[in-house]
Amino acid sequence: MWGIISSTFLGIYCLISVYIARRGWSVLKASKKIIQRIYWFCFGILVLAFPITEIGQGFIPLINKVWISTCGWYSMLAVVYIFFFLLLADLVQLLDKYLRFVPKVIKHHNRTPLIIGCLILLLVFSTLTYGTYNAQNPVITRYELSVDKSAPSLNQLRVAMISDIHYGKIVDVQRLNKMVNSINELNPDVIVIDGDICDSTVNQQEFQQLLEAFKQLHSKYGVFAVPGNHDRWARDDNQVRLMKEAGVNVLRDQYIKVENSFYMIGRDNPSRRGGGNTEGRKELGDLTKGVDSSLPLILLDHQPLELETAQQNQIDLQLAGHTHEGQIFPGNLITKLVYEIDWGYLKKGNYNLIVSSGYGTWGPPLRIGTHSEIVCATIRFK
Known part of the structure; x- marks a missing residue:
């Protein structure tokens, strides 16, 4: 292909x-x-x-x-x-x-x-x-949305989301530290890293610098991440362990119940290029069998795919990246044809979707017709 x-x-x-x-x-x-x-x-x-x-x-x-x-x-x-x-x-x-x-x-x-x-x-x-x-001057994109469910002990949740960092030779440790500082300034309750954290060329020293930067992330309920199609580190169980030791909850077809108030559900990436053994990615229905669907369900999936499946499984908010919103014109015209939504916010009934254009770049280190961004979403509960 x-x-x-x-x-x-x-x-x-x-x-x-x-x-x-x-x-x-x-x-x-x-x-x-x-x-x-x-x-x-x-x-x-x-x-x-x-x-x-x-x-x-x-x-x-x-x-x-x-x-x-x-x-x-x-x-x-x-x-x-x-x-x-x-x-x-x-x-x-x-x-x-x-x-x-x-x-x-x-x-x-x-x-x-x-x-x-x-x-x-x-x-x-x-x-x-x-x-x-x-490309080197990201913006903060803010969303406010409501979820028609109660979250015990919570009226609202501030989520800082980052995707497609593509940390490596172009998005280096200086830009990574700048990103961490920008996220911390948002004072988030939850931090989400939605795939393509690293480029495939990252060496061990650079990976260690990434871990040190992630240790500086601060939030009330933790940092949650899913792998993307470029994340070769997710194939290595030792590097996944190191990521978790750095304070990042790596969710690969897993979920975590947070403060008995909401669920963070993470899907493995459907691409075989990276993200571990993705050929056996669980069906969302199988993944969510054990959850209490009366609580808010937040789904992390690197690519904005299977939107109807998410709706059918009572997902309240899906967070995705991958598209870069085309990154460089006329790429954004192509991604609008490929995806139902390649950037921004979509609501269908009780289902909400936010797709980020990403923080970093892949290939040419430019953005024309799009922006690098950090997403800050405020979720209000019933």
């Missing part, structure tokens, strides 16, 4: 690159030879950086360096956004044929194509710069 997707993407990427090359050449073909050579040299580096860094990761040790891989991602996005802005310029030109709104002095000036090209490059640079800043 991944082979088909990769081949399709590579084919589209090649077509886009050819289109950009022809457009650039149409502007510079009358220029001096040295200008033409510089153009083809720079264009070659821009277009080839991404496939070389991705294909060569397993063969060329240097490409394993995070900054090399990151440059590859930036070059790919630059190509994609140059293509988008060129299409926009083509659309303006097409509309002008019928509406004639572009002044003739601009339309017929011999430097107009070059100026448009420079403006497009400036727009692409600005977009990528904004995306980098946006």
Whole structure:
């Protein structure tokens, strides 16, 4: 499946690159030879950086360096956004044929194509710069909701939720500590970590730093986590044990009754890539057989899937992540087609769902059209 997707993407990427090359050449073909050579040299580096860094990761040790891989991602996005802005310029030109709104002095000036090209490059640079800043400055997204059940000794519950941290080379220990401080400032009753805690490349030293950071999380009723599709640590029973010793209740098809007032129910991840032996993930109905459904049921599931099943099993609040809300435009248009809800809040009867866009990033360290976030949900009980 991944082979088909990769081949399709590579084919589209090649077509886009050819289109950009022809457009650039149409502007510079009358220029001096040295200008033409510089153009083809720079264009070659821009277009080839991404496939070389991705294909060569397993063969060329240097490409394993995070900054090399990151440059590859930036070059790919630059190509994609140059293509988008060129299409926009083509659309303006097409509309002008019928509406004639572009002044003739601009339309017929011999430097107009070059100026448009420079403006497009400036727009692409600005977009990528904004995306980098946006990814590194998460927002607090707040929700208030009601659950039509009583929770003995509780009128309300403040839940701080984080998902898709992707701790590793990009989301490093400094950003991790910043996240911990932001969560603690919310003074939550419960902290939820909803999968994809680590990237698959995390080494033992980095994992230990993660544990030390998690030890600094403070809440009234504890920290609860489920694995995501990138969480290879969840395959290792020793690392799961270390996570629990750091104060994180790792729930893999398990539940915990908290203060005799509500349940935290955690599902294993349905992907076989990470999260332990997920092929045998329990059915939600089997998992919740022992719970008292008269109490509020809070479900943690990394991916926003099986929503009807959650409703049928009297889940009051489901918390999910995984989607990143597409992370980078036009990815958010795709996730909206794939998922019933790819970000935000959904209510159906007594069932509530919150999907987070996540704290970190996967692949390119940018967010365009989405935000990195920490969720703070206040739940009021009957």
